Amino acid sequence: MIGIPSMRILKYIAVFTPEPWQGWGFGDQGSHDVLAGGDRRGMVMRWGDTHHPNLSETNGDYDGQFLFIGDKANARLAVISLTDFATTQIVANPILESDHGAAFVTPNTEYVIEGSQYPGPLGGGYAPIEEYNEKYRGAITLWKFDRAKGRILPEESFAIEAPPYMQDLADAGKLDSDGWAFVNSFNTERSHGGNLEGQPPLESGASQNDMDYLHVVNWKKAEELFKAGKTVPIAGFAVIPLETAAAEGVLTFVPEPKSPHGSDVTPDGKYVVVGGKLDTHATVYDFAKIKALIEAKDFVGKDPYGVPILDFQKSIKGQVELGLGPLHTVFDDKGNAYTSLFVESKIAKWSLSEMKLIEKLPVHYNIGHIAAAHGDTVKPHGKWVVAMNKWAIDRFADVGPLLPQNFQLVDVSGPAMQLVYDLPIPLGEPHYTQIVAADRIHAIDHYSPVGSNSLSHEKDPQAVDGGQERIERHDDGVHVFMTQVRSHFTPDTIRVKQGETVHLHITNLEQAKDATHGFGISSYNIALSLEPGEHDNVTFLADRAGVFPFYCLEFCSALHLEMAGYLIVEPAAAKVAGTPKRTGGRS
């Protein structure tokens, strides 16, 4: 979360990796209910390569309710609530190993699109790489989102099988093109490396053809087929087979120039802008023409997998010469487009109506993604554009071989673009951002009612009211019902026997804004952060005897250091250790 125009980083949201400072992944809610949901095929996954955060939309504009983000490395998708900036769900795609075209929402967040990146046998099976063409596939997954529940519903989601090209960025149509999605691709050469085995590396193998294929997806039609049961189950997930998708008009190809990247629908939904990493143009596809060609079945041929191909010239509005390595395009409120030029390290401002370049602004350096205020919605705000530059090199003091990236704020309200500010990105960069008006976000100050579970936002079944603190022993172990309030825990002494399972149920009774308390136990790898009114549970085995302090991890008051207690684990075999005899105290 970065403020604009201050360019101050206000918050990091924990998603795929445990973060002790906010207790993420150490308590039951984060670790069991959310992170574990993203584990794949028995492998505990604790990292993600976050790509393409996307805000939930209503009628094609940000509604400030939810945020979605993909994990390219492991084909996963996360849901984040914007009332408390908590990750509430992670789903692992059962048929893919990696994605890239995620997360992109449809105009009313009916679905979250997740396009694959590197092909493989769908469902995670094995096939020798020699059978790449026959057995390896990509897929475009449409995850059903239930806004009321705030959850993705896997059972109501489906995927569309795609050829083993490398599907890339995606964008959903809007207004005129609502019901459609546009996914570009590279490596129609179907190169798969093998450079120690006499094959070309991907970088050259995938760069032979002059054209790859823009995937034009009719997702409303696909939804009909899914609901009509015209899918096959792969790893328990509903997949529309490639030949069905091709035959039913769900999937159509349009050629796109030289290693395409970026697929961005214009605010009016009438056009799709595609850049080319090894090209110098932005290519503007005309959706009305594409739709007419598909309806007329006016194809120039089929790809090796039977997918119909449209004529390039008949499908486009035109091309605009921008410069070296155009990647991504966003829009303002005056009909202008802003395209990142990676190789040239510039932003190109150009007119969509006049189809001509207006101005180029140098950025520092190697801009990848680009963001504009509501710049990928039906109602761009103008005023601000942010260049997300991958390299900083000489812009900041040296902080070792691993340097920050550089987000540059650009004022686009005047006739000429003006570079306003450099923001070093001190952690991994999110790979794309979206800029939403602050007044669209309605964050809570504290959880209500007191004792709320941060996932359900309802009172946790184990919530503890003030005065009801207690320790109970049940068949499943010791249950400690604890409260926190400045500046003590109740209880602050916990006595258990070695080998007992301990269930901590902790409620932060505070209701004042910012009155967060932490909870950490020495040597037991437990760190919680409980915001005001929040309740969390954590279970652990007291397998080591000894005396383990616990204390508040947030500087909460003048007597914060005194907000502490002891977990006393009595040895199974009562041997008593301690300090050497001759130093026994004389109290």
Place this chain on the structure above:
Amino acid sequence: MIGIPSMRILKYIAVFTPEPWQGWGFGDQGSHDVLAGGDRRGMVMRWGDTHHPNLSETNGDYDGQFLFIGDKANARLAVISLTDFATTQIVANPILESDHGAAFVTPNTEYVIEGSQYPGPLGGGYAPIEEYNEKYRGAITLWKFDRAKGRILPEESFAIEAPPYMQDLADAGKLDSDGWAFVNSFNTERSHGGNLEGQPPLESGASQNDMDYLHVVNWKKAEELFKAGKTVPIAGFAVIPLETAAAEGVLTFVPEPKSPHGSDVTPDGKYVVVGGKLDTHATVYDFAKIKALIEAKDFVGKDPYGVPILDFQKSIKGQVELGLGPLHTVFDDKGNAYTSLFVESKIAKWSLSEMKLIEKLPVHYNIGHIAAAHGDTVKPHGKWVVAMNKWAIDRFADVGPLLPQNFQLVDVSGPAMQLVYDLPIPLGEPHYTQIVAADRIHAIDHYSPVGSNSLSHEKDPQAVDGGQERIERHDDGVHVFMTQVRSHFTPDTIRVKQGETVHLHITNLEQAKDATHGFGISSYNIALSLEPGEHDNVTFLADRAGVFPFYCLEFCSALHLEMAGYLIVEPAAAKVAGTPKRTGGRS
């Protein structure tokens, strides 16, 4: 790493917790050699409550070579190299469960001081809390640092046993007071909670006495005793028993007012300033007086553990009335002191020579620690002070119940303090900072020679030269010797059999500044970040059959997406999965 005066966060240094964006804790170097070094008593520890970063010093001033930081929660200490901002060592204190007075270096970084916080049986044994007075103890540990090796040497380190008060902040003497250390404490009441058992909670139990004890430690004398073998082994660690420390003048107490906090030695080393959480004064102790009283054995009594106590009035230069809740004090180059007032949310500027308050500046809000440019060295620079405020509340846009802290930059070069800037801290705050002149830091652009191990800074035994890439099978598994260079891996196809152990040895051949490459494998929880010239190794069991893409995690070039390859794991029992028959490709 925060720039001043820009107040831009330049970098987060990964220490106690795995961080995928910089590959920390997923490769062998980070995970095995460093993080595992901090595991305690068989428990894998993957979080820390970082307290008190301290820069290495030469002659009492920062030399820009190393950074040390403690983990309060688990009594651990980390060493960070400032040439590449990499954590190179974590040591777990074998006799303590928690610390607070860490990390504080002696004037030539001979030792790093780690004072305990919450008492317990030393060495991690069990003792019922009813035996708190007899069996629970604190300790002040002096970790020997070897500057040439850049490592802490546990076998040359030792601890001084302390009574079961709660030892708190520490500071090493300098110049006149070199060879001494000053550790304050609270809870001389020896309250240990039990609020569900009819005892008062710590916060009130520990706040009964008007005075607690400043621990005056003669560490040079302690070093002599250690070298003379006058220690007892506890959990294999050398400990000077309490009565020896008391008898030999290693440990002496001076009363300090009401819940003291902060123990800061003045630049000339002549005085120690202590604040009191429930007091309104800064108390200035006169080291010359303290030393004379100790040498004359002029004591007013002993504590219950036999530690001699000095007379309060005879030990101090005086007290300065500052306001509510004085905590920490730093210094400028004009003889002024700056003390944080937590309860009052102000910085108090006062004159050390005139012993009087000069000015108070409101900060926002609840300032804890305070930092000044070289402000705790023998040569403060003046100009800048930073207020580390715990609460932000109304200073920034709402980002949910968990709000950022607020670091405020204050210009102290003029007659009146001027608030210059608010910096929200979007991740857990480091709990104290130090401000070092940028020209003291000499960071490397890339590792040299190519193939360097980031811990040894020497060529890794498994480093791979360009042209020497290969795959070898040995008794211990498959060894893949891989290189990375824009924009490919060699090899980019890895074929193994299910159940084989895979050892990846990866060298980033780049030597250009900022030319970092990542390495991630889908579904195998492996994420590396290799800076230019760096080599890392990672070992994993290929226990799941299938096709797993690997790719570069850094946007390294126009063809970054093509920098990828495949790990092909052939099933033990050769069953071949893949896509449904009827969708077989026609290539």
